[in-house]
Amino acid sequence: MATWNTLLLQDSASPLMEQLSFFHNHALLILLMITVLVGYLMGTLFFNQFNYRFLLDGQMIEIIWTILPAITLIFIALPSLRLLYLLDEVNNPLVTIKTIGHQWYWSYEYSDFMNFEFDSYMIPLTEMKPQNFRLLDVDNRVIVPFNSQIRMMVTAADVIHSWTIPAFSVKIDATPGRLNQISFLINRTGLFYGQCSEICGANHSFMPITVESISPSYFTKWISKMNNL
Secondary structure (H helix, E strand, C coil): CCCCCCCCCCCCCCHHHHHHHHHHHHHHHHHHHHHHHHHHHHHHHHCCCCCCHHHHCCHHHHHHHHHHHHHHHHHHHHHHHHHHHHHHCCCCCCEEEEEEEECCEEEEEECCCCCEEEEECECCHHHCCCCCCCCCCECCCEEEECCCEEEEEEEECCCCEEEEEHHHCEEEEECECCCEEEEEECCCCEEEEEECCCCCCCCHHHCEEEEEEECHHHHHHHHHHHHHC
């Protein structure tokens, strides 16, 4: 989860987030090289420490500053296009969960397992325990198995919401009358937090998302327990 001293991206918990982190570092290095080069040229020109008459009229320098940005854009565009296709790919899911956004809470339906459902509200400050995180913990968590392909079917009952978990690289709009889907795989156990990322009304800041990743064997026991309730 993000804290006040978090300067970079959250630790990845899915292969897609790992690829996004790699691309972020790749693009950041290219931007750093461009910034240093442009800053050096501006500094030397400002202090008149180099002969710049060829910058004003020179065929070779015009060829260089036309070709060099094109090559730089290729190094950025090719990895980003690959990531776009990877993010849009939906593999055969092991678990399908339907998520419905409300003002201002989420409800979840496990349609693969006898179609049980529950609502997920933020824990109020008066009911919080010492281990809970303020504005992030909920009374009913989304339970999913790790190392398993998960498909989320996302919609809304009233206004537009957005189901977002940064550690999974998941962000998808919940639109009334429309069923969107996204697929992800969690590669480790743990608790992962997110929030609605669409301004959906007065209590927009109070509809968090908590996903608990557990082993497939414990997930099977949890499903059996929920079906017996």
